[in-house]
Amino acid sequence: MYKRYQLDNGIRIVTEKIPYFRSVSIGVWFAVGSLYEDFESSGMPHFIEHMLFKGTKNRTAKQIAQAMDAVGGQLNAFTAKECTCYYSNVIDEHLPRAIDVLSDMIINSLLDPVEMEKEKGVVLEEILMYEDSPEDLVHDLLAEALVGKHPLANSILGSQRFILDLNRERLVSFLDEKYLPQNTVISVAGNFDEQQLIDLLEKFFGDWKKQSDYTVGQCSVPAPLYQSRNLFKWKDIEQVHMCIGYPGIPLGQDDTYPLMIFNNLFGGGMSSRLFQNIREDKGLVYSVMSYPSFYTCGGLFTIYASMKPSQAKKVADLIMEEIQKVKTEGISRDEFNTAKEQLKGNYILGLESSSSRMNAIGKSELLLGVVRTPEEILAKIENATMDDVMRVVDQVLSPDTMAIAVVGRENVLDGTSYDAS
Numbered sequence: 001m002y003k004r005y006q007l008d009n010g011i012r013i014v015t016e017k018i019p020y021f022r023s024v025s026i027g028v029w030f031a032v033g034s035l036y037e038d039f040e041s042s043g044m045p046h047f048i049e050h051m052l053f054k055g056t057k058n059r060t061a062k063q064i065a066q067a068m069d070a071v072g073g074q075l076n077a078f079t080a081k082e083c084t085c086y087y088s089n090v091i092d093e094h095l096p097r098a099i100d101v102l103s104d105m106i107i108n109s110l111l112d113p114v115e116m117e118k119e120k121g122v123v124l125e126e127i128l129m130y131e132d133s134p135e136d137l138v139h140d141l142l143a144e145a146l147v148g149k150h151p152l153a154n155s156i157l158g159s160q161r162f163i164l165d166l167n168r169e170r171l172v173s174f175l176d177e178k179y180l181p182q183n184t185v186i187s188v189a190g191n192f193d194e195q196q197l198i199d200l201l202e203k204f205f206g207d208w209k210k211q212s213d214y215t216v217g218q219c220s221v222p223a224p225l226y227q228s229r230n231l232f233k234w235k236d237i238e239q240v241h242m243c244i245g246y247p248g249i250p251l252g253q254d255d256t257y258p259l260m261i262f263n264n265l266f267g268g269g270m271s272s273r274l275f276q277n278i279r280e281d282k283g284l285v286y287s288v289m290s291y292p293s294f295y296t297c298g299g300l301f302t303i304y305a306s307m308k309p310s311q312a313k314k315v316a317d318l319i320m321e322e323i324q325k326v327k328t329e330g331i332s333r334d335e336f337n338t339a340k341e342q343l344k345g346n347y348i349l350g351l352e353s354s355s356s357r358m359n360a361i362g363k364s365e366l367l368l369g370v371v372r373t374p375e376e377i378l379a380k381i382e383n384a385t386m387d388d389v390m391r392v393v394d395q396v397l398s399p400d401t402m403a404i405a406v407v408g409r410e411n412v413l414d415g416t417s418y419d420a421s
Helices: 042-051 060-070 090-105 111-131 136-148 160-164 167-180 194-205 257-267 273-279 309-329 333-349 354-368 373-385 387-396
Strands: 002-006 012-017 023-030 074-079 084-091 184-190 230-234 238-247 286-293 298-307 403-408
Touching: 002 023, 012 194, 012 354, 023 090, 023 309, 023 354, 042 074, 042 084, 042 111, 042 167, 060 074, 074 090, 084 090, 084 167, 084 354, 090 194, 111 136, 111 160, 111 167, 111 387, 136 230, 136 403, 167 354, 167 387, 184 194, 184 354, 238 309, 257 273, 257 286, 257 298, 257 333, 257 387, 273 286, 273 309, 298 309, 309 387, 309 403, 333 373, 333 387
Parallel strands: 012 184, 230 403
Antiparallel strands: 002 012, 023 084, 023 184, 074 084, 238 298, 238 403, 286 298
16 A cells, blocks of 8 residues: 655655565655756766765765665666666665665765766766667667657767766756755655654655755656657667657556557567567567657657668568558457556566565656556556557557667668558
8 A cells, every 4th residue: 555745845755565575665766867958968867876876974985885785785776867766675674774875875965076087987988888789879869860859869878078078066056956855756665664764754854955946847848749750870780770669658648558558469578469570480680679668748659670781671661561450450359368468467577576666656656746556557457448559559650750760880771761551
């Protein structure tokens, strides 16, 4: 059962007690991500995430790491397009230590200039590593092809030039403006004493008070104006990496469930149409898949494949044939039922850890202001019909808004257009 609280300073708390667990996970979430930044400064949230591990008024960077290692716990963070989360997974008896360390990092970070210069090198290496990953680059290129200069296409890592030009004053200004109690959600899932938890959060976070005009509400970023473009990026690699994309469904809408059902049967797993036809039957690729992405301002539906250049045109044709077949012939009752059960099973299995539950309730509270129970989500999946799936397919897979991105040594799709109507 979920419970919600709010501290006097505005921090929202959402919890799920699971008494048969021996672990507990806590995440401190901020509505801070590349989606809320200008294109030129989109790497700031990610760099701040790195810096908060680099020492506080009370602990050095090494002591922060040792605090969790000493009790077998985990301490980490991630930055996404719409949020940044700092989290810890520990045995239930060590929850006080986890809260202490997380609050210290967030409230008392030194942002030491010496550590900052060292961390620039780390992030620059991360950017270079990303540049060496064509399977990642092609997805960013697809976002640009679909939404242009909309913030949805912003880079989470940022550019090398931006990182090199960063100074401490900009970091302090960013923290003061956007790391605020009213912009924070703390999610906790696992085994804990409810009153002890609230007392600990009040002790370590209750006196944190900052003032700023910055607020991020649901759907605060305008929806993108989707466009249909083909983009190519040259990369000296053996394979061609290709993405075909369409506008998707925004986060929180009921149509996300029919779209996820469709994705499962179309390209979401080893039994899907794309995998069975293009990889298993014809052996043209090692990797082919599809997946939806959901954001408060909009969504994407992506089809990805990697292959040698001579196979690319054939693979693209087969993908478009499968789309055409779905739109003209529909789907069978058996594959619909299988895809629905697969979605339900994946969802339930994904909740078999305290960390996954903490992530689910924290992100939902932060971005949507609501937390749905597993029973409610399973009901929405169960209530989706074949007609719902076909309606969403017709809405999403429109040839007017299809975009293609290619990374490789040759633009294998240059001058090619596809009619998926």
